[in-house]
Amino acid sequence: MIGKRVVLSLLLALAVDARAAEAATLDDAAEHYRPYAIEGIGSALAGARDLRERAAAKDLAGAKKAWLSARAGWERSEVFTAGFVPELDAQIDAWPNADGGFHAIEAKLFGAGQTDVGNDTEALVQHLDDLHNKLRDMPLSPQGLLDGTVRLAYEVGESKADGGESRISGTSLDDMRNNVAGVEFAYRTIFADRLKEVDAGLADKVTARIEQLKTIVAAPDLPHVNVRALRRVSEELVISLQAASVKLGLRRPTLEAQSR
Numbered sequence: 001m002i003g004k005r006v007v008l009s010l011l012l013a014l015a016v017d018a019r020a021a022e023a024a025t026l027d028d029a030a031e032h033y034r035p036y037a038i039e040g041i042g043s044a045l046a047g048a049r050d051l052r053e054r055a056a057a058k059d060l061a062g063a064k065k066a067w068l069s070a071r072a073g074w075e076r077s078e079v080f081t082a083g084f085v086p087e088l089d090a091q092i093d094a095w096p097n098a099d100g101g102f103h104a105i106e107a108k109l110f111g112a113g114q115t116d117v118g119n120d121t122e123a124l125v126q127h128l129d130d131l132h133n134k135l136r137d138m139p140l141s142p143q144g145l146l147d148g149t150v151r152l153a154y155e156v157g158e159s160k161a162d163g164g165e166s167r168i169s170g171t172s173l174d175d176m177r178n179n180v181a182g183v184e185f186a187y188r189t190i191f192a193d194r195l196k197e198v199d200a201g202l203a204d205k206v207t208a209r210i211e212q213l214k215t216i217v218a219a220p221d222l223p224h225v226n227v228r229a230l231r232r233v234s235e236e237l238v239i240s241l242q243a244a245s246v247k248l249g250l251r252r253p254t255l256e257a258q259s260r
Helices: 004-056 060-076 078-084 086-093 101-112 118-134 142-157 172-198 200-216 227-247
Strands: none
Touching (some): 004 172, 060 078, 060 101, 060 118, 060 172, 200 227
């Protein structure tokens, strides 16, 4: 007869093996996120380089268009930027102290109608280029990506619902749409399949909340966004993703990194 200690040891070994297999599965899935991150930052970088050229040519309309293009690529990528590259995140997208990066340029282009943004634009290009290069070898942990997904989901409903960061350019609704797209891609690419295996009901709940967010931010303009519903669904998505962390064998994400 097998002794109790042997049985317990076998059960413990099986549990450890199961956790290791689960971690390996999520690690592999996290790698599938890398091309998306590279593409998003690459798009932001291309927009910033075009912005540099348009601004140098005193082409205000062209510079504004390039800024918008760069901004879209960045906003899709915010799942990982604050958590994995906080220094570059602050240099590229500092808020509310917009002394450099996107928002310093935004204030001049859209607020003052000026194209005198050469120094800020050059710095933006350099920082985005640095990040783009780092992305090819940067470790992308499932825990860090889940943390970033949760924080960005929260940010959509809280700090951006009342006009958000991009008030001067009037692109806060586009910011939210790109943020939701980033949240959806990260969840579906990294966590959805595994969560369906361990808790299909919770997986369906997360998917439903993301779909609700997409519907809300599909409003024609910011005044038509149902802010109360946006905040409620955002919070429900955060709670569901925090519950999912336990099922996935990860730590419960917090919102501590929300304030920059």
